[in-house]
Amino acid sequence: MNALVMAHFAASLDWRDLPVAVQGRAETALRDTLGCLLAGTRSTAFAAARRAIALDSAGSDVSAAMRALAWAIAASAFDHDDGHYEGGGIHPGSTILPALLATTRGHETREDLLAALVVGYEVAIRAGYLLKPEISGGPYHCTGAASAIGAAAAVASYRGATADTILSAIHIAAAHGPLASLQLPMVKELIGPAAAAAVTAALLAEAGFGGAPAKPSLGIAPSPFDTAQAANPFVSSIGEAWHILATYTKPWPCCRAIHPALAAIETILHEQEGNWGQEWNAGMIERIEVEVMPGLEALAFLPPQSADHAQFSFPFAIGCLLANGAVLPEHLLGIRLTDPAVLAAGARVTLIASPEITPLAPDRSYPAAVTVHAAGRSQRLRIDDAPGSLRNALSTAAIGRKYAANAALAGLDGEEARQLPDKSPAALAAALTPFLVSTDRSTT
Known part of the structure; x- marks a missing residue:
């Protein structure tokens, strides 16, 4: 297994060919992460990100990287977002969905968005497994380091890149993504900066910015996938085993x-x-x-x-x-x-x-x-198996109630909230954009 295999997987994935269970889990991931993002617009972390946007913007436009940064901070603000325990304990959705919405150009379909979500989850979870946190010694890589790689592959795939371009995006994100470590408050697992790094990596690759060479120089692997550990079946099973199915969904906003x-x-x-x-x-x-x-x-x-x-x-x-x-x-x-x-x-x-x-x-x-x-x-x-885990999954109704409550916290009424997850990527991005420039809505 190497990064090129990941890139070919990302370039060739077709929504119509995915198992029904994977499609259903992608739908859940979209709804759940969107709800977390909406609720997170009430947080002080998002308020600070919004002020940073104001400091950064030369005009009224907000760059794709800054959009991804702010939306990912919101999605992870209350620690209500999904995760994958075996995949390094990372929270993939709160990085991947914001990065995709931030790079939407207007013509992408909802199926394009969902397919790219699957790409992001499958790559990020495998990267998280290879970068699994070791708190007691050595580097502590948590969500940001792995999710930046998965989100970069997702964004490049979403934008129709070739396998070679996706490969460059993976290598750039592996090199430029944050060396994430858990810090409180707000920094947490650098999920916001990971989304921004992913967007930047994908756009640099698309523009012809060089990724790592086919054979690593100086004895250093250009990505976690270009290591001996990547031969592990957990990693090498991409396209055959779907790790998105084992993500957990949180009923409560806490660790x-x-x-x-x-x-x-x-x-x-x-x-x-x-x-x-x-x-x-x-x-x-x-x-x-x-x-x-x-x-x-x-x-x-x-x-x-x-x-x-x-x-x-x-x-x-x-x-x-x-x-x-x-x-x-x-x-x-x-x-x-x-x-x-x-x-x-x-x-x-x-x-x-x-x-x-x-x-x-x-x-x-x-x-x-x-x-x-x-x-x-x-x-x-x-x-042993908390609600929301693979063995004790939340019901569709419970996930719906969680989404409705999170959307209500953001100020969306019932019908508006109900329709939002089914809208096109462009409509979703348009609905979220006002939160970037609104006055401080936090009460924390």
Whole structure:
């Protein structure tokens, strides 16, 4: 497997030839990521990106790279976007869709957009696998590094490039994409800069900017796909195995590591009335112990310093669930970060690093065991497959409700929101453009 194989895959993919399941998952990815993008226009991160656009623009036009930057920042602002655990834990959709919409020229069809999404996911997830984060030592490559490569291939394919041009785009993105590392607040996994780098790489390749040579010089591989590890079947199966099918969709706007704990608490609370004839409520809960994989006990920001810290806080997310009955992007806005009821509920949460909490399989993410103590009783539950995972997928109705709520947060009414995901790429880009130049809409 080398980058040329990836390029030929991207150049030859035809929407009509894709399996029905892959087409359906691409539709879900479009709707879900679009909803995350819309909600993210309310974030302080997007407000800063919009101000950066104003500083950068010489006139009224916004460059494709800056559009991609801002829209990707919005799509990832509340950590509500999809991801792939085995593929390096990356969040592909929030980079790829903004990059594609930013480079729409007006004639592309919706099928063109969806096909390019599939290209981006399949390439990015394989790059993420090869660049898998190793936090304990060595370089820490997370979403931005891998998704820039996938999005560059997607954009070049979307614009009708040949395999040679797509190959150059992959090599340029591999060289110029961000060396992403998780930093709070706002920087996160450099998803915004990755989208901008992808657009730039694809356009440079289209303009004839040279990619890496066919044979690497100085003993350095020009892309992750030109390494010995790329022979692994996870990578070499492109066009045969469809990794987009294993992406997870998040029901809650917080770090994936928190989802099993939220699922366990939600399940325990819902079971109480049937078990003991009495439903537990937040006021009755004395304390909650959450057993997590070692290292995750550090995710205990309370009170959170920012909306981004809140997204990576077990106590804050659990406090939202107990105090509000839900965890929604709106709970990350403004004064709600210091909601006394949320903070009081979160203060009852204790994280316990347990070496016994380990994934049962490579794609099972971050399991957790939760013990809820309430009304003189205790109940413990371990969750391995959080809602939205491959083994516990969200229903079509649940994904629809998530999209509707995110669109409503952006100010779109029901009918307008309902029609948007079915529009042409040009219409989608036109609908999102006003957010780039509107006044500051954030309340965080």
